Amino acid sequence: MNAVGLVAFATVGSLKAIDADFDVLGVAVLGVLTALGGGATRDVLVGSVPAMLQSTTDVGFALAGVVVAVVVARRVGTEVLAHPVVDVPDAVGLAAFAASGALVGVGADVSPFGVVVLGTTTGVGGGLVSDVLLQRVPFVLTEDLYATCAIAGSTVLWVATASGLGATIAAAAGAGVTLAVRLLAIRFEWALPTVRLNAPA
Amino acid sequence: MNAVGLVAFATVGSLKAIDADFDVLGVAVLGVLTALGGGATRDVLVGSVPAMLQSTTDVGFALAGVVVAVVVARRVGTEVLAHPVVDVPDAVGLAAFAASGALVGVGADVSPFGVVVLGTTTGVGGGLVSDVLLQRVPFVLTEDLYATCAIAGSTVLWVATASGLGATIAAAAGAGVTLAVRLLAIRFEWALPTVRLNAPA
Amino acid sequence: MNAVGLVAFATVGSLKAIDADFDVLGVAVLGVLTALGGGATRDVLVGSVPAMLQSTTDVGFALAGVVVAVVVARRVGTEVLAHPVVDVPDAVGLAAFAASGALVGVGADVSPFGVVVLGTTTGVGGGLVSDVLLQRVPFVLTEDLYATCAIAGSTVLWVATASGLGATIAAAAGAGVTLAVRLLAIRFEWALPTVRLNAPA
Numbered sequence: 001m002n003a004v005g006l007v008a009f010a011t012v013g014s015l016k017a018i019d020a021d022f023d024v025l026g027v028a029v030l031g032v033l034t035a036l037g038g039g040a041t042r043d044v045l046v047g048s049v050p051a052m053l054q055s056t057t058d059v060g061f062a063l064a065g066v067v068v069a070v071v072v073a074r075r076v077g078t079e080v081l082a083h084p085v086v087d088v089p090d091a092v093g094l095a096a097f098a099a100s101g102a103l104v105g106v107g108a109d110v111s112p113f114g115v116v117v118l119g120t121t122t123g124v125g126g127g128l129v130s131d132v133l134l135q136r137v138p139f140v141l142t143e144d145l146y147a148t149c150a151i152a153g154s155t156v157l158w159v160a161t162a163s164g165l166g167a168t169i170a171a172a173a174g175a176g177v178t179l180a181v182r183l184l185a186i187r188f189e190w191a192l193p194t195v196r197l198n199a200p201a
Numbered sequence: 202m203n204a205v206g207l208v209a210f211a212t213v214g215s216l217k218a219i220d221a222d223f224d225v226l227g228v229a230v231l232g233v234l235t236a237l238g239g240g241a242t243r244d245v246l247v248g249s250v251p252a253m254l255q256s257t258t259d260v261g262f263a264l265a266g267v268v269v270a271v272v273v274a275r276r277v278g279t280e281v282l283a284h285p286v287v288d289v290p291d292a293v294g295l296a297a298f299a300a301s302g303a304l305v306g307v308g309a310d311v312s313p314f315g316v317v318v319l320g321t322t323t324g325v326g327g328g329l330v331s332d333v334l335l336q337r338v339p340f341v342l343t344e345d346l347y348a349t350c351a352i353a354g355s356t357v358l359w360v361a362t363a364s365g366l367g368a369t370i371a372a373a374a375g376a377g378v379t380l381a382v383r384l385l386a387i388r389f390e391w392a393l394p395t396v397r398l399n400a401p402a
Numbered sequence: 403m404n405a406v407g408l409v410a411f412a413t414v415g416s417l418k419a420i421d422a423d424f425d426v427l428g429v430a431v432l433g434v435l436t437a438l439g440g441g442a443t444r445d446v447l448v449g450s451v452p453a454m455l456q457s458t459t460d461v462g463f464a465l466a467g468v469v470v471a472v473v474v475a476r477r478v479g480t481e482v483l484a485h486p487v488v489d490v491p492d493a494v495g496l497a498a499f500a501a502s503g504a505l506v507g508v509g510a511d512v513s514p515f516g517v518v519v520l521g522t523t524t525g526v527g528g529g530l531v532s533d534v535l536l537q538r539v540p541f542v543l544t545e546d547l548y549a550t551c552a553i554a555g556s557t558v559l560w561v562a563t564a565s566g567l568g569a570t571i572a573a574a575a576g577a578g579v580t581l582a583v584r585l586l587a588i589r590f591e592w593a594l595p596t597v598r599l600n601a602p603a
Contacts, residue, residue, distance in 0.1 A: 023543075029543060044245060049447065054513055059515045110255055111254060248450070311455040314454075333534060342428035342535065394425065
């Protein structure tokens with residue numbers, strides 16, 4: 001699941017950069033950052049040296065996603081960003097990353113809020129930073145149900161570990177909830193409401 | 202003072218997000234980030250796990266500010282952002298946060314410049330990150346006297362501790378100076394000059 | 403070289419802020435951040451308290467660059483940003499910062515990818531953050547050959563140390579490559595290609 005997520009996130013980030021006419025370096029940086037940025041932020045928050053600076057496997061998956069994006073963009077175009085073939089692996093990545101981040105939080109002995117923050121940051125942090133670099137309002141804060149799925153999954157994971165379940169089962173439950181909520185949100189176009197304003201009388 | 206600041210900062214951040222038509226999650230994230238982001242950045246800079254991941258009291262105050270923002274926005278509208286009823290608690294928060302950040306700097310044995318950077322970052326970091334996410338040029342860098350007040354207060358706090366005064370007195374002096382300068386700046390519409398350009402001859 | 407880079411980076415950052423009509427505080431913050439932001443990010447990534455919070459020499463050079471920018475802007479105007487008199491010391495800074503960052507990476511025992519990330523981040527991180535605060539798409543991701551030079555130099559530095567060469571020689575080789583590639587890129591207007599899109603059939 002983690003590998004699927006790394007490739008999917010990198011593909012999405014690189015496609016956005018291609019769409020914005022970045023040069024090939026910018027495309028590679030945006031792809032790698034989208035895939036690895038959330039985990040790196042999580043590691044910095046808990047005081048670790050980011051795993052991406054030490055392992056090379058994850059970097060390989062991220063670079064594979066960059067290559068996929070370039071091939072896809074040249075063959076099909078960047079309209080593919082709105083296609084389910086991107087949405088599903090992206091949802092798998094969100095689920096895997098949120099669960100891994102929340103697990104790190106449980107291990108780092110932070111508060112329940114901290115567990116949810118770390119899970120959600122791991123899931124959406126890379127996309128958020130990429131959108132900032134692309135000069136967009138981060139889609140995770142405005143578009144349909146996305147970060148909310150990571151919050152739901154991280155919460156379930158925390159409840160599961162607090163109930164004494166083992167890390168593997170808790171992670172599976174958390175990732176399952178994130179994935180299910182996300183896929184349902186895409187299928188039924190769920191979205192959170194905005195705060196409607198009443199004009200002053 | 203810290204509690205007042207957390208609620209005020211979260212209210213301001215959430216009101217901005219409501220004004221920008223973010224969904225309820227985005228509104229909550231912006232509020233919490235405005236309140237807790239400066240302190241989290243400070244903690245990361247000195248190598249600590251951010252307090253917000255460990256304590257729950259601060260998170261509670263931040264969420265209270267989010268609720269205040271939603272209620273206010275629906276009753277009165279977001280124009281309230283320009284009203285003194287927001288400015289004064291916001292100034293209290295700036296003073297409290299800058300003093301707490303500068304104190305952390307004194308404790309972490311950084312340079313005088315480091316003390317001022319940590320105090321100012323704690324005071325304005327949350328608002329700055331929020332403005333970046335809202336796709337605005339951060340108001341703390343362009344609008345009237347804001348970050349300058351935190352710089353002044355942090356400097357006073359450092360001078361006070363370097364003069365041998367105790368932490369409590371130094372913090373009170375630093376916070377008092379930040380608050381006083383900020384309130385005077387609002388009252389008299391003080392602003393820093395820009396660098397006027399001479400066109401080349 | 404480091405001192406030249408600090409002054410040059412701060413001058414460039416402050417000139418951009420003057421161009422964007424920031425007040426004098428914003429001008430100083432942008433200058434200091436451009437000069438010290440890359441190194442601070444590198445330090446946070448490897449788990450150190452940023453050197454800029456502890457040393458005062460670097461801060462002095464950065465502030466000198468801010469003063470240079472103000473004097474230059476009032477005498478000549480900000481058009482000087484496009485002039486070679488800025489490009490050359492900026493290239494020296496890029497070379498010095500990338501080499502210092504890559505050396506930190508070698509010392510921190512990260513992967514080869516990590517060495518390149520740390521070198522490049524140190525070289526371009528300050529400019530990238532400044533552009534985000536100025537609400538621009540970071541120039542390092544879109545404009546000609548810039549971050550690529552830091553990547554080339556960091557790679558050379560890693561190869562040199564992995565081949566058993568001492569730190570001084572490796573740093574000189576890395577910085578030399580970054581500087582040479584950057585100056586050639588400016589002279590011959592080298593740029594990376596974008597990913598050309600084929601419209602779907």
